[in-house]
Amino acid sequence: MELPSPSDVQVPTLGACTVPSPLPMAEDGFIDEGDRVLLFSSTRPLQPFLQSGREPPAFEMAGPRRKIFFDPKKLTCGIVTCGGLCPGLNDVIRSIVLTLRHGYGVQRILGFRYGYLGLTGKSSDPPLELTLELISTIHERGGTLLGSSRGPQDISEMVDTLVRQNVGILFTIGGDGTLRGASAICQEITRRQLSIAVIGVPKTIDNDLDWTMRSFGFTTAVxxxxxxxxxxxxxxxxxxxxxxxxxxxxxxxxxxxxxxxxxxxxxxxxxxxxxxxxxxxxxxxxxxxxxxxxxxxxxxxxxxxxxxxxxxxxxxxxxxxxxxxxxxxxxxxxxxxxxxxxxxxxxxxxxxxxxxxxxTIRSLPAGALDSEFCLMLGQHAAHAGMAGKTDLVVGLWNQNFTYIPISLSVARTKKIDxxxxxxxxxxxxxxxxxxxxx
CATH class of the missing domain: 3.40.50.460 (Phosphofructokinase domain)
Structure with missing residues (x-):
């Protein structure tokens, strides 16, 4: 297995985090920026690194930070679902909204309709205001409240929409094509020198995304x-x-x-x-x-x-x-x-x-294990966005949630050996x- 370099696993950030987190939790419940999850789960592959004094490759650990980048009172967030249907889409949407509202106090959360098409402004369907009432029971249903679509859209038009709607964090829920689109949006945001974070939540029922042990919908499908x-x-x-x-x-x-x-x-x-x-x-x-x-x-x-x-x-x-x-x-x-x-x-x-x-399988509501998994994915996605991290996907590695650069996660397809x-x-x-x- 070819190992990623230290730069390959480095997650981009928008800047210094200066806002105290409003999360009601004990001090030792926060994740330090230096916390890492080793790529290896056994000791033998570690020996060359230990003998040479090099630091072994590791992913950034997901979770809430003591200081965050965005002021929740001034923040608007957006959510979009793309690609084919998959059990758990509504669960992830609901988890992100609940974490942003209850945990951080974000008041304005928009759901863009029918995938990236809804971000271009070409769709006649305006964004949904994702209130607590609207998302209260969506996890009981299959599909996605927001609708979905396939295929690329104009990157510049999508960023224009984010600027027009004053979106500070965009959560993209989709497979490798969606994640590549999210990374392209990040590049345009960087080119324009904007402070907009883009966070990916991997949706691939086939469980074929690299460097993540499990993707949501897979357990229900099996x-x-x-x-x-x-x-x-x-x-x-x-x-x-x-x-x-x-x-x-x-x-x-x-x-x-x-x-x-x-x-x-x-x-x-x-x-x-x-x-x-x-x-x-x-x-x-x-x-x-x-x-x-x-x-x-x-x-x-x-x-x-x-x-x-x-x-x-x-x-x-x-x-x-x-x-x-x-x-x-x-x-x-x-x-x-x-x-x-x-x-x-x-x-x-x-x-x-x-x-x-x-x-039939694709359109089902998530099973119990997937529902719990989706809840945690949404929570960690929200924590990443609030901390100003960007161009990343939330993963699971060695039984810990991690933040992985999108470029690394889509570089190859995970397959059975x-x-x-x-x-x-x-x-x-x-x-x-x-x-x-x-």
Whole structure:
């Protein structure tokens, strides 16, 4: 693993903090600026640093500071949600508002509608005044109170809106595209020499953001995915040569599929983007599936949406979505059809039941663990903004909340390492071949 340099983990600030924090807490409850969270969780990687006298790499610890940058009485804050829906969006919005209002006494908090589009001024929907009454029960519902959208917008127009609305802190809740947009907004703010902080809260249900152990919505997604796997297993064992096929979210990373497979214990094949496979040939997936049916007369297959794209995609005719991402081909439908064709050609009777719960999962309210997690993310985002920190994302590392520069968090996508303990546990649980080449 390539380690970040000291400059890579340095979080920008708007200036010196001179305003005493109004938070009602004991003196030892505040976080010192020098508090850090080590990147390492074991002692062996630390030895070279200890022997050479160098300071090991570490992230800035999240939390409230004794002195803050903004005067809460004069401050306006803004919140925007971008990208696809995810369980917990409303929980994060509510947490930020509650912390700003109850903890710091900020009176004016605006919610910009439909993602970055609402920041450009092109939308006919004015910002919502996020009062305590308005956000009181939104955590009980899925989706986002503010609406969302995809795709880039004019950076200069968005900063113009922040200036016009006198916004001092902008909270952006979204995935890597949203965070890159937030960092671009920071650059324009710096160019104009404005005192506006931009704080990112990572929203990626796939749990694929680097340098953070967990993103909100992921736990809820795994829990609900397990219910779909249970249904697929029930259908499979109820039929002669029954096959239950479940497609789950995961464009580049198969964490939902892997953890849901482990949680269910009923999956026989877990196909993820990080581990290529072939359909045909003696060692391919279809042959392995046929052997499984011959042994047990049923099988459950879980596939992440980004798996097998090397088989489906035509390099000469690739399309992109509104966010500039490769438009994925539907691997679930493809596998369903290929499985049916394979066994028909061999004269083997099978029954295939296909389940795609993706949009059902995305629109759910957050589960208990995610709700608590969202609450803490929102609180730490508010603490960061009030302290004048900017161009950062709130993360979780080694069981501590941290502040990570956006540039570091989006530099690469977190993926399953096929050599990791996680993937080894998947192989042991499913019994699938370690590789399925053609």
């Amino acid at each position: 829990s609900e995915a397990r219910e779909s796997i249970y249904a697929a297993h029930t259908e499979a064992v109820g039929a002669y040569n029954g096959i239950g096929l479940v497609k789950l979210m995961g464009r580049h990373s198969g964490f939902i599929s892997a953890h849901a497979s482990l949680a269910s214990g009923d999956v026989n094949f877990c196909l993820v983007p990080e581990v290529p496979f072939s359909l045909h040939g003696e060692k391919g997936f279809l042959a392995a599936l046929e052997r499984r049916l011959g042994q047990r007369r049923h099988a459950v297959v879980v596939v992440a949406e980004g798996a097998g794209q090397d088989i489906l995609q035509d390099p000469a005719h690739q399309e992109q979505d509104a966010s500039g991402n490769l438009r994925l081909k539907d691997v679930g439908v493809f596998l369903r059809d290929q499985i049916g064709l394979h066994f028909r050609e061999r004269g083997i009777e099978t029954t295939v039941k296909y389940i795609d719960p993706s949009y 096929p050599r990791s303990d996680l993937w080894q546990r998947v192989l042991e649980t499913t019994g699938q071949p370690a590789s399925m080449p053609g």
